Amino acid sequence: MPSYTAPTKDMQFILHDVLKLSQGKTPGxxxxxxxxxxxILEEAGKIASEVLAPLNPVGDTHGCRLENGVVYTPPGFKDAFQQMKDNGWPGIDMPEDFGGxxxxxxxxxxxxxxxxxxNQAFTMYQGLTHGAASTILAHGTEAQKATYLHKMVACDWTGTMNLxxxxxxxxxxxxxxxAEPQADGSYKVTGQKIFISAGEHDMAExxxxxVLAKIPGGPEGIKGVSLFIVPxxxxxxxxxxxxxxxxxxxxxxEKMGIHGNATCVMNYDGATGYLLGEEHKGMRAMFTMMNExxxxxxxxxxxxxxIAFQNALAYARDRxxxxxxxxPKNPDSPADPLIVHPDIRRNLMEQKSFVEGGRAFLLWGATLIDAAHRSGDAEADGLISLMTPVIKGFxxxxxxxxxxxxxxVYGGHGYIEEWGMSQYARDARIAMIYEGANGVQALDLVGRKLAQDGGKHVMAFFEMVKTFCKTAGETQGMAEFVDPLKRASKDLQTAAMYFMQEGMKNPNAALSGSYDFMHLFGHVCLGLxxxxxxxxxxxxxAAGxxxxxxxxTKLATARFYMARQLPMTATHLARIQSGAEPVMALDAANF
Amino acid sequence: MPSYTAPTKDMQFILHDVLKLSQGKTPGxxxxxxxxxxxILEEAGKIASEVLAPLNPVGDTHGCRLENGVVYTPPGFKDAFQQMKDNGWPGIDMPEDFGGxxxxxxxxxxxxxxxxxxNQAFTMYQGLTHGAASTILAHGTEAQKATYLHKMVACDWTGTMNLxxxxxxxxxxxxxxxAEPQADGSYKVTGQKIFISAGEHDMAExxxxxVLAKIPGGPEGIKGVSLFIVPxxxxxxxxxxxxxxxxxxxxxxEKMGIHGNATCVMNYDGATGYLLGEEHKGMRAMFTMMNExxxxxxxxxxxxxxIAFQNALAYARDRxxxxxxxxPKNPDSPADPLIVHPDIRRNLMEQKSFVEGGRAFLLWGATLIDAAHRSGDAEADGLISLMTPVIKGFxxxxxxxxxxxxxxVYGGHGYIEEWGMSQYARDARIAMIYEGANGVQALDLVGRKLAQDGGKHVMAFFEMVKTFCKTAGETQGMAEFVDPLKRASKDLQTAAMYFMQEGMKNPNAALSGSYDFMHLFGHVCLGLxxxxxxxxxxxxxAAGxxxxxxxxTKLATARFYMARQLPMTATHLARIQSGAEPVMALDAANF
Structure with a gap:
């Protein structure tokens, strides 16, 4: 059976040894x-392993069920949700004023x-609530905050995003x-929204x-979209x-995965809604929370x-x-464990170096969001805005x-549902799509973020990498890590330069390389x-x-990333530099 | 709803314009x-589109059902199977002596x-029968052939492989x-086999x-394995x-995909079996058909x-x-079709160039198998043996x-089952695993095939590419295709050389790069x-x-592959040349 142990040691290493959290200037x-x-991590890890993980295959197998307008979540979800609430996890980073x-x-x-x-499907119920509450927090009136936030921070009421x-x-x-304005200042919302995660369920009062909707008579297109609270x-x-x-x-x-989360078609039939933020500024309000x-x-x-890596590793040691x-490594046994085989190790090292590098990247990104929100640090805000599509897409x-x-790693056992490995892949698949499909992330990165504020943020990124390389490069033994990073960063700069030069003449020259650029950028970030x-x-x-x-082990894994993953930047650059022609040559009819 | 149209035009182009089939020396x-x-292609395409494709989602949704030892295939499968049989498709390439x-x-x-x-799940029933019949054809006694082959070629009886x-x-x-020998020359087979595709079903008499099994008292390990016919x-x-x-x-x-195919646990309880081929030479017999x-x-x-590409393309044109x-390309409409966007094209061109290149690679491989089987061409046999793991793995x-x-391309619609795109991914996933997981293919390629017969076959491959480049390179306008192929082939040669030099000292240096080598090789083959x-x-x-x-369009797609896919060989080479150290550094306990 699949299992999960929270990687608290690695998390602590990143938070304290790498990011040096408690020395940070950010309030809190x-x-x-x-x-x-x-x-905190120990408690969270405990509830994750003991309560949420055992429900993960349950959610996958049972899924959600709609009967007479009521959605029933999988067995056990309700109790677990109560436990999460009782322990205050949903509001961990919400303001104390509202019970966080x-x-x-x-x-x-x-x-x-x-x-x-x-348990990704389960955690989405509170994750979406967090997003909705944050949006009300940022754009709601005092009355709206007072009405909704205490309940939402506690997850007594959950939230959704309807786009x-x-x-x-x-x-x-x-x-x-x-959304038609009513005499009392409210609106009547009518329409159909699809793909609404946690749109209906039995875990909250x-x-x-x-809900995004258009007020009749407003501007055409995206500029006429407003945001509404519809309880x-x-x-x-x-x-x-x-x-x-x-x-x-x-x-x-019916979906490929995240069966435990109800993905709903929501019908609004003259539902009462309340404007959140300004008229026709709905996209802006909805997207305030986008980086998060x-x-x-x-x-x-x-x-x-x-979680997939943990289980693959256990299997590779055991089988x-x-x-x-x-x-022979196991001479008394008829065979050696899978982990002796070089290609199994290659596979496991790719997983390990991605997971640990990706975790560091995420946590670093989160500190930038804190700096932006808690300290009003505009540079941090610019940097995280730039890197957000990379974090999401890559x-x-x-x-x-x-x-x-x-x-x-599991061979045939990986394909049957019994071992749980299929679920991780099926669940992970959705993340490439929702919250802006990854192609849209690449477009956001290259078409918008790169040139934002005159290209200031990407320049700041390159400057930061350069400064790091200079400083760290002076430490003995760091050259083997700094040199490949320098090369990769140079590939990224060359690509950015190519976009600036060619994109002026032909925007397709930049956009044809946008996906490769997003991945190139991702590799540089993980290299960093x-x-x-x-x-x-x-x-x-050195400190003993x-x-x-x-x-x-960290050093060995860093070496692996530098030697085996970072060289990918050269191929991304070569693809980018081939320009628009190979991509755009065909008429749509000739594909 | 998903649909399928057989790519007969492309198939004809490859068979006749590229492979020049009817000019070939191979008998037939x-x-x-x-x-x-x-x-032939038109008829096959018709039954594929009209009969098999509509059953594909049916098979996925209904799956197979085991009741009291009987496996029921999804609704419609039985009739479709009968139609395939009536039209003689299962025996198309089987000997006329046995009704093919x-x-x-x-x-x-x-x-x-x-x-x-x-319909992959459906087609496996006849595909496995083909494999089993071919094995009996190659290794069976005249009596065995007479007993089984007519029925199997007609798919009145189906076959399985139990490993x-x-x-x-x-x-x-x-x-x-x-497998215990009996007085009458038969054997009693006892044991459990798993992952037996089409192991039990209701479509054949x-x-x-x-079945692979060990005769007690035989050699230890793989050398004591024999093959049996167990009806x-x-x-x-x-x-x-x-x-x-x-x-x-x-x-x-319960599996991630191919739900329409019954993957069975088969229990043999003293079942009567008949030796197929020689005692203790079961692996050899089973693997005769391996290339096929x-x-x-x-x-x-x-x-x-x-099929995934066809549907993605239709959606990209329509949505x-x-x-x-x-x-605007569509000024009278509120939006343009997805296919105008460069990143959607990048995605579609990757699909198109893979599918058409892969198809050519497969058909070329099939002509080598024909040359080996029908003409006893040892060079063709050596070449296809070398490339088989590349064909399978890559x-x-x-x-x-x-x-x-x-x-x-479908965004959220790609994740829900209604549109069918999830099934293609879930079904395709198994092919990376069965018939030797792809890591094992890479091991076979680097650990066995590369050095087989003194490296003769890989040398022949390089020589063939070189000759092609020389000859084709003299044709006007071919340099833009030949030059990238040369570079890619050089990367492959450098990698092979690296393995020969370093692998002598440390086999892990070669095996750590085996997976990259398989992909590098695949790119060179598709480049060719x-x-x-x-x-x-x-x-x-030129001929009008x-x-x-x-x-x-072929030329434009070729340009895309050269510009956007072939540069990947450089990264594979860089990874390979980093050697064993980054991969093997960690103790198993430290992962």
Missing amino acids: YGDLDRDFTAA QGMPYVLGTAVGEFFSAA TEPHCGTDLGLMRTK NIIHL KFLVNEDGSLGPRNGVSCGKIE ARLGVGMQGVAQAE LQGRDITG LTDKGFDMTVQAQQ MWARMAEAAQAAL TDDPEFHR | YGDLDRDFTAA QGMPYVLGTAVGEFFSAA TEPHCGTDLGLMRTK NIIHL KFLVNEDGSLGPRNGVSCGKIE ARLGVGMQGVAQAE LQGRDITG LTDKGFDMTVQAQQ MWARMAEAAQAAL TDDPEFHR
Whole structure:
């Protein structure tokens, strides 16, 4: 049976040895010392392993069920949700004013990885609530905050995001759902939304839908979209629940994975809605939380890769098959464990170096979000905005790939559902799609973020890498990590330069290379994280760590990433430099 | 709803313009003129589109059902199977002596792609029968052939291959199933086999299991394994069915995909079996058909990529979302079709160039198998043996990747089962595993095939590429295709040389790079096929083809492969040259 153990040691290493959290200037970071985060991570890891992970295959097998408009979650989900609420996990990084624990987002990200790894479908119920609550927090009136936030922070009420309609996903300007103003200042919302995760279920008293819709007579297209709060049950003045609103779940989708999460078709039939933020500024309001939401999806990529890796590793150590080519490792047994075979190791090292590097990248990103939100650090905000599509696109693509590689370690046993490896791949697949499909991330990166504020943020990124390489490069033994990073960063700069020059003449020259650029950027970021981790590991070894094997393993894994993964930047660059012609040559009819 | 149209035009182009089939010296090839193959392909394409494809989602949704030892296939499968039999498709390339049509294997491969694309799970029933019948044909006594082959060629009786046991897959030396000799020359077979595709079902009168087992007292390990024919119903002297044999299906597996094919746990309880081939030479007998079987699995990779590509392309043309960045293509409509966007094209071109290149590679491989079997051409046999792991490993890895990319074109609609894209990815996933997991293919390639017969076959491969480049390079306009192929081939040679030099000292240095080598080799083969297709397209254009768009499209697609896919060889080489150290550094305990 699949199992999950929270990687608390690795998390602590990244938080403290690499990111040096408690030395950070961001408000709230001073409290995050090693013992404090250890206690939080241990508790979170426990509930992830003991409560959420055992329900993961249950959710996959049973799925959700729609009967007479009611969605029933899989057996055990309700109790587990109650346990999560009782322990205050949903509000860990929400303001204390609304019943949260007020901790930094980086800590929410750290525990979020554990929860997502243990049970992605389950964790989405609270994840979406977090997103919806954050949006109300940022754009709601005081009255709206007072009405909804306490309940949502506690997950007594959950939240949803309603964007997609049958005929439009990425291109929301085509939206048809309309919101008609009423005399009392409310709106009547009418239309159909699809792919609404957690749109209906049996784990909360109320569901607060955030719905994008058009107010008739407003501007055409995307500029005429507004955001509305549409509660499942209307809320009385005293906070008690009033009558059922005109919103209902018409269908739940059969999906490739995340069966434990109800993906709903939501029908709005003149439902009462309340404007959230300004008229016609709905996209802006919805997207305020985008960096966070997309980082959260990137985290799912790493999380599924982590649990898949853990199980693949256990299987590779346990399963006896074949002999070490250099001589039996297990002479008393009829065969050696799989892990003796070089190609199994190659596979496992790819997984390990991705998961640990990706985790560091995510947590670093989360510290930038904290700096932006808690300290108003504009540079951090610019940097994380730039890197958000990379975090989302690269980490979910690679995360999925790694679940597939993990499955491969099991041979035929990886393909049957009994061993659980199929679920990780099927669940991980969605993260490449939702919250902006990865092709859209690449477009956002190359078409928007790269040139944002005159290219200031990408220049800052290159400067940062350069400074790191210069400083770290002076430390003895760091050249083997810094040199490959320099080369990779140079490939990225060359690609960016190519876009600037060619993109002026022909935007397709840049956009044809956007996906490769996103991956190139991702490799440079993971290369940077591995160099930083190597630096931290060397420092720990020099200082006489009491866990030298852990730190030596970090160095070996960093070497693997540099030698085996980072060379990919050259191919991405070559593809980019081939320009638009190979991609755009055909007429649509000739494909 | 998903649909499928057989790519007959492309198939004809490869068979006649590229491979020049009817000019071939192989016996039987003279009959394969353009009109003849067109007629066959058209008929096969029709049954694939009209009969098999509509049953593909049915099979996925309903799956197989085990009740009281009987396996029920999905609704409609039985009738479709009868239609396939009535039209003689299962025996298309089997000997006329046993009721087949005696056509070359290359034609069986061409129509097999159509059937597999339209319905992989269904087509496996006849595919496995083909494999089992071929093995009896190669190793059976005259009496055995007379007893089984007519029925199997007609698919009145189907066949299976029984290798895997719960504790052993790749390492069959650990096998426990035993076969005890009886006084009458038969054996009593006892043991459990798992992952037996089509092990039990309701579409045939009898099922002929080929079972690997050990005769007590024989040599240890893999050298003591023999092959047995174990019929579900014993066969009387007059060919009629006798009593039920001691073999039964204990369970069918829940799998990620190919739900329409019953994957069975088969229990042998003193079942009567008949030795096939020689005692203790079971592996050799089972593996005689390996090149064919593995090419058949490689074909599944291409086939699933083809149907996924067809549907992704249709969706990309149909779905209106966003605007062409260089100006609206569809000004009267609120949005342009997806296919205007460069990254969607990048994705589609990757699919297209893989599918068409992979198809050519497969068909070329099939002509080598024909040359080996029909003409006893030892060079062809050596070359196809060398390339078999590449065909199987590379085409199934990439085939799966392409189904995932095709799914991505659909955004959220790709993730829900309704649109069918999930099934292609889930079905394609198995091909990377069965018939030797792809890591084992890489091991076979680098650990065995590369140095086979003193490295003669790989040298012949390089010589062939060199000769092609020299000859084709002299044709005007071919340099843009030949030059990248030369560079890629040089990377492959450098890698092979590295293995020879370093592998002597440390076999792990070669095996750590085996997977990359398999992919590097695959890219060179597809590069070669694209250069050959470009040459054929240029020739057709020069000769005044009546379908210039088709041939110009071939050239554009060839350019794409050269510019965007072939550069990958450099990264594979860099990974290989990093040697064993990054891969092997860690103790198993430190992962």
